[in-house]
Amino acid sequence: MLLAQLSYFTGDNCSVNVNECESTPCENGGTCEDLINAFQCSCPAGFTGLPWGGRACDVPLTGCVSDPCQNNATCVPSLYGDQHQHTCRCPSGFHGDTCETSTTFSVTTGGYLVIEVPHINIILFFIFYFNSVDVYFIHFFMVLVLVNNNNLYLGGVPQEYLNRTTSRTGFVGCFEDLLVDSQPVLPQSFGPQPDVQMGCEKSDWCGPDPCSESGRCVDLWSDYRCDCRRPFHGHSCSEEFTSWTFSPERNRSFAAFPIMQQHAGDVSVSLWLKSRQLNGLVFQLQRENQAYLTVFLKNGSLYIAIYNSIRKASSFLTDGEKVFVAIKKEQGFILFNQMQQVFTPREMIGFEVEAGDVAYLGGLPEGENGRQWGGYFKGCLQDVRIDDTQLYMYSGSISQKPQHLSYLPRNSSNVLEGCVGDQTCKMRPCQNGGKCRVIWNDFVCSCPLNFSGKTCDTPVWCVSDPCDSGTRCVDLPDGYECEYLRLLLSKSQSELLTHSFKKDVLNLTENEHLSFLVLCVSSIRWRFPPRQCDVDLQCEHGGVCTDGSWGANCTCRPGFTGDRCEVDIDECESDPCRNGGTCVNRHNHYLCECVSDFSGEDCEDTKQQQQERVPWLMVAVPLACLAVLLAAVVLVCLVLTARKKRQSEGTYSPSQHEVAGARLEMGSVLKVPPEERLI
Structure with missing residues (x-):
């Protein structure tokens, strides 16, 4: 940009400035600005070629042709007299005539930098590292620091001062563009520092996952931390808390833990559980032998009891898979697995976990009533905690107390280390040649082809194809049925079927085919092996059982029906x-x-109809009775007359004296044969 001095004015009193831009002195698209006794040319940037400069934008600027600026700095060409020059505008983090020097340095954990300075103001840019669980953020900030002594500490302070701070930790991250009194302080001038490094290179500590896929990785800039998911722990979440088996085989187990400190306010109980048993006591808190928080299984679901108030907390979960259970008291509510409300403040009696209480796992000691809670728990428990304090089990004698917060058992019985299943095949449960395979606290039978069921106790009859050709076999729980298709035809249907067979069934039209299938087909079934009376079949309601060639059958009394006469019609x-x-x-x-x-x-x-018929009945009934009586009298008289007449015709009647004399004379002689008697 040049100023052209023009030494003339115009006007009567030379008070009018002449417009020097009127003659368009700026070339190559330059913009002219009129000044007092001068003009100024603003030259274009030259997007498609070299920028222009000079007095009238008539000189191409070549100071940046050799690309002298480094690290993505911006080069600005200029013209000083006849000499072409340039200026490098450095991005953040670089300094120097050509932006060749890095201004960035990093401080690792425990390190800091000391700079001796007078009372000055310091302006610097730095990368701030913020740690939140498994996320870190990197931002640039400008910070103004007022120094009140001769030492400037960057990244931390000596330990004696660090202990007076709230965090008790130093800064971990990067600094760049440190200016002291507007003068750059370059890391190259620091000399060797063990905890201060040039540049801002940071390793990705969380990639690949160092936490064994069992936790969340937290990048700590110079290291990492694994926040492990339960039940895993350790620096890389590669260790797992031990599971403990309760009530192995036919034993009964429990463990008792004295509570050593108060758990005030909101309190939680959490654990991992694995079981196939439907009922059993899982966890209970007692104070002076009175239970105030109980967790137990009933019909495979989890229930929670606060004193004597019981609520169902889960659906069926005793399927042999490991499940996580968390019960939390929060603001008067009892929550199951953080989401489901089991008790509300109005339904619950408040409680606190205090020192001196006792926590029971898996059951209660002999003599205490655990039946109301389902008896002894059978299965595995792992990583049981009250808040963050673990109920720590151990076998034998404990060599050293665990590093994390824990309660140790006061006494326990029949608890095995590890999650151990019963030897379920030793009783040989598989029948009919089935092979038993043990799975955790259960078994699986590999059955022969013609048997099925849990223990291979159910015959599969149809595998052997016992039915005749043209029939279909149907398996039943206690046998099988052979289904035989038969045709039930009306006259019109018979004509259709005859016609269909004559023209080949495969050539039926769609409507004819449907008629053939829907109207003509029914089935007859018989079962094998045949049922026997009093063994397989017992008739009810007085029905009579009859053994036949097709098996037992019930003949029912009138008013009853069904296979066993069990249905009252x-x-x-x-x-x-x-x-x-x-x-x-x-x-x-x-x-x-x-x-x-x-x-x-x-x-x-x-x-009304009944009343109209009453007079006729009153007349008809007596008349009918009288007629019947007269007919009976006449009939009797006729019979007597006929008999009397028949007796008097052709009959000899001796006198009474003759009859008596004959009887006396004949009493001492032999009887006359019947054919010689007189008639």
């Missing part, structure tokens, strides 16, 4: 009662309870 099902009558089912018959205006067996008559 509902005679009211057909709704026989008319006119609003109520049907009452009886054995093999029914009764109709009629409303007030109707009568009859089925409530079919009105009372």
